[in-house]
Amino acid sequence: MSTNNNQLEVWEVFIQSKSGLPHIHVGSVHASDIKMAMQNARDIYTRRGEGTSIWVVPTLSISASNPLDNEMLFDPSNDKIYRMPTFYVMPEGAQNI
Amino acid sequence: MSLTSNATLETFQERIDQGEYIEPKDVFPDEYRKHLIRQMSQHAHSEVIGMQPEGNWITRAPSLRAKQILLAKIQDEGGHGLYLYSAAETLGISRSEMINQLQTGKAKYSSIFNYPTLNWADIGAIGWLVDGAAIVNQVSLQRTSYGPYSRAMVRICKEESFHQRQGYEIMTKMMRGTNEQQKMAQDAMNRWWWPSLMMFGPHDSNSPNSGNAFKWKIKRESNDVLRQKFIDKTIPQALLIGLTIPDKDYKLNEKTGHYEIGKINWEEFNNVINGNGPCNKQRINHHIKYHNEGAWVREAALAYSKKQK
Ligand SMILES: [Fe+2]
Ligand SMILES: [Fe+2]
Numbered sequence: 001m002s003t004n005n006n007q008l009e010v011w012e013v014f015i016q017s018k019s020g021l022p023h024i025h026v027g028s029v030h031a032s033d034i035k036m037a038m039q040n041a042r043d044i045y046t047r048r049g050e051g052t053s054i055w056v057v058p059t060l061s062i063s064a065s066n067p068l069d070n071e072m073l074f075d076p077s078n079d080k081i082y083r084m085p086t087f088y089v090m091p092e093g094a095q096n097i
Numbered sequence: 098m099s100l101t102s103n104a105t106l107e108t109f110q111e112r113i114d115q116g117e118y119i120e121p122k123d124v125f126p127d128e129y130r131k132h133l134i135r136q137m138s139q140h141a142h143s144e145v146i147g148m149q150p151e152g153n154w155i156t157r158a159p160s161l162r163a164k165q166i167l168l169a170k171i172q173d174e175g176g177h178g179l180y181l182y183s184a185a186e187t188l189g190i191s192r193s194e195m196i197n198q199l200q201t202g203k204a205k206y207s208s209i210f211n212y213p214t215l216n217w218a219d220i221g222a223i224g225w226l227v228d229g230a231a232i233v234n235q236v237s238l239q240r241t242s243y244g245p246y247s248r249a250m251v252r253i254c255k256e257e258s259f260h261q262r263q264g265y266e267i268m269t270k271m272m273r274g275t276n277e278q279q280k281m282a283q284d285a286m287n288r289w290w291w292p293s294l295m296m297f298g299p300h301d302s303n304s305p306n307s308g309n310a311f312k313w314k315i316k317r318e319s320n321d322v323l324r325q326k327f328i329d330k331t332i333p334q335a336l337l338i339g340l341t342i343p344d345k346d347y348k349l350n351e352k353t354g355h356y357e358i359g360k361i362n363w364e365e366f367n368n369v370i371n372g373n374g375p376c377n378k379q380r381i382n383h384h385i386k387y388h389n390e391g392a393w394v395r396e397a398a399l400a401y402s403k404k405q406k
Contacts, residue, residue, distance in 0.1 A: 006193070006395050006396075006399065007191065007192040007193045007196070007395075008395060008398065008399070010186065026248075026252070027179075027180055027183040027184065027245075027248075027249065027252075028183040028186065029179070029183070030192060031398075032395075032398035032399050032401065032402040033398070033401070033402040033405065036398065043176075044176050044179050044180070047169075047172070047173070047176065047256075048256070064122055065122075066122060067120070067122050067123050067124065068124070
């Protein structure tokens with residue numbers, strides 16, 4: 001690829017909309033370094049005060065699970081229903097528990 | 098991820114039918130991917146090329162207030178382009194590939210942006226009519242089946258309503274102004290009305306790309322349904338401020354409650370799509386020029402980041 005067409009590295013952007021809330025993925029930006037990624041994320045995703053905090057992460061540093069592995073990854077939690085409070089039988093008349 | 102066996106194709110369709118969203122790592126047909134890349138990149142290109150006709154008036158905006166608003170609006174459109182490029186990249190196409198397709202004419206953009214902006218009222222007409230039409234389409238696309246596209250649409254729709262309102266405000270002010278201002282507003286209305294209706298694409302009876310798009314819930318409502326929504330919303334707004342609808346055949350159907358319009362000139366539409374609109378060459382040349390002139394910035398940024406490592 002010629003540098004003329006180089007679109008720089010891709011970074012994923014996460015924004016926290018209010019303090020106390022989780023950072024949520026909003027999209028990506030292109031940038032040559034962290035500083036530019038941060039600036040671009042600010043310009044592109046928070047023009048209306050959408051955020052109180054920004055995270056940028058190089059896209060290549062993120063590993064995502066494969067949906068085809070969902071059974072293997074998530075089924076074990078389905079057959080361990082004793083992790084759920086509703087699994088337990090409480091005596092009649094028990095309150096506030 | 099592309100998909101081969103019939104069994105997985107069935108599972109994909111079942112998920113779509115149940116209203117599930119499809120995410121980048123899910124298994125889906127290659128045609129689904131292709132359709133999305135075509136539609137999303139075309140959508141992104143439209144946002145970006147759409148900055149040019151409005152940019153034409155930044156230095157000549159009639160007041161500081163108008164200039165600030167126009168700048169913010171155009172900056173939003175650039176942002177919309179970037180949200181959509183970013184969403185399209187999750188399908189495995191690179192930004193440079195998309196830009197290349199735009200610049201070589203392989204990818205299209207909305208043909209409305211090939212019309213020139215001749216007077217200040219055009220900025221009003223674009224915000225009110227062109228963004229108005231785009232909003233109707235984009236609201237519907239918030240429920241599109243591809244997750245990243247849908248999320249980009251939600252974000253875009255939040256920002257769009259100021260675009261339409263600032264346009265209608267300009268039109269209103271001009272219609273309340275001098276005779277000359279009123280003439281300019283009506284002139285802009287005359288030139289932008291029909292192209293805005295064409296933004297929704299060909300009639301349903303003549304729409305070649307829609308079969309799979311509906312089956313896969315990429316598209317949720319048909320061209321004609323969306324166009325009608327726009328017509329019903331917009332005609333009363335025009336009449337309210339004293340604009341004439343440039344269509345001698347339009348009328349309100351009392352029974353259905355919908356406005357009916359005259360014949361759309363599809364020959365003009367096809368002509369503009371096929372590159373013969375008033376500004377097609379200018380728009381692409383402008384894009385190429387500034388893309389190339391910005392090359393040194395990208396090169397310098399890369400050189401700097403290498404040095405830091
Ligand atoms: Fe937009
Ligand atoms: Fe807009």
